[in-house]
Amino acid sequence: KIKRITAADIAARKGGEPIVALTAYDAPTAEILDQHCDVLLVGDSLGMVVHGLPSTVGVTLEMMILHGQAVMRGAQKAMVVIDMPFGSYEESPEQAFANASRIMKETGAQAIKIESGAYAAETVSFLVQRGIPVMGHIGLRPQAVNVAGGFRAKGRSTQECADVLEEAEATAKAGAFAIVVEGVAEDLANQITAAVSVPTIGIGASSSCDGQILVTQDMLGLFDWTPKFVKRYGDLKSVIDKAAGDYAAEVRSRSFPAEGQVYSLKPKLVGDTA
Numbered sequence: 544k545i546k547r548i549t550a551a552d553i554a555a556r557k558g559g560e561p562i563v564a565l566t567a568y569d570a571p572t573a574e575i576l577d578q579h580c581d582v583l584l585v586g587d588s589l590g591m592v593v594h595g596l597p598s599t600v601g602v603t604l605e606m607m608i609l610h611g612q613a614v615m616r617g618a619q620k621a622m623v624v625i626d627m628p629f630g631s632y633e634e635s636p637e638q639a640f641a642n643a644s645r646i647m648k649e650t651g652a653q654a655i656k657i658e659s660g661a662y663a664a665e666t667v668s669f670l671v672q673r674g675i676p677v678m679g680h681i682g683l684r685p686q687a688v689n690v691a692g693g694f695r696a697k698g699r700s701t702q703e704c705a706d707v708l709e710e711a712e713a714t715a716k717a718g719a720f721a722i723v724v725e726g727v728a729e730d731l732a733n734q735i736t737a738a739v740s741v742p743t744i745g746i747g748a749s750s751s752c753d754g755q756i757l758v759t760q761d762m763l764g765l766f767d768w769t770p771k772f773v774k775r776y777g778d779l780k781s782v783i784d785k786a787a788g789d790y791a792a793e794v795r796s797r798s799f800p801a802e803g804q805v806y807s808l809k810p811k812l813v814g815d816t817a
């Protein structure tokens with residue numbers, strides 16, 4: 544049996560070999576990514592990239608659990624972290640504990656992630672003290688899209704920089720084992736990484752972060768539009784487009800299925816006496 548990477552292993556990577564993280568939403572993809580990644584995040588971005596929602600606000604606990612179960616079946620080695628969706632943890636530490644423990648029981652995953660604005664420090668420490676490893680998430684917080692008025696990178700003013708640094712420090716002090724730093728100016732990401740004692744995992748941040756994460760569907764090139772910080776490492780959209788087009792043409796010309804794809808059995812028909 545392969546030993547799975549733990550929250551303590553990830554925490555120990557501060558300032559060391561960069562942590563490799565990607566999102567995963569289904570079992571076969573998780574099995575492939577497991578060969579390359581330290582952390583697989585079942586992120587609530589699945590609402591947008593799998594379910595076609597306009598933001599992550601509509602994602603439910605049930606969706607996170609269902610995809611979390613699939614990823615846990617596919618990945619043996621990587622640490623699996625599951626996002627708590629909007630509305631499942633903000634009300635109180637008690638609400639967060641009830642829903643986080645449910646996610647862990649029903650999926651077998653070892654940790655959850657919350658978007659940890661400075662207000663969330665109390666919840667982070669409540670969960671960690673009670674046995675739930677927490678990954679924080681600061682900077683551009685997609686669940687706050689309706690307050691922010693859009694998905695905008697942070698670090699445009701001295702006040703904004705101070706606020707984001709405060710979110711990071713509060714999250715780390717509260718006991719998070721790692722912090723996702725999303726959509727912040729490079730200098731600010733560097734400053735946060737130097738200031739906190741736990742690993743920072745950057746997305747639209749800086750190569751000096753202690754690790755990096757991208758949304759897998761974005762980096763595989765499934766979409767025409769992606770945020771500036773995404774680098775496309777594949778061209779999945781054109782691969783799928785070509786395969787579906789070739790299939791459609793062959794069905795229409797009756798060249799699929801061909802000899803190799805049909806069963807040439809000679810059935811004995813019921814009542815056949817020959």
Ligand code: KIV
Nearest residue numbers: 566586587588723758
């Ligand atoms: O939901 C998600 O994909 C995330 C990553 C972008 C960090 O939270």
Ligand code: NA
Nearest residue numbers: 586587588626
């Ligand atoms: Na997320």
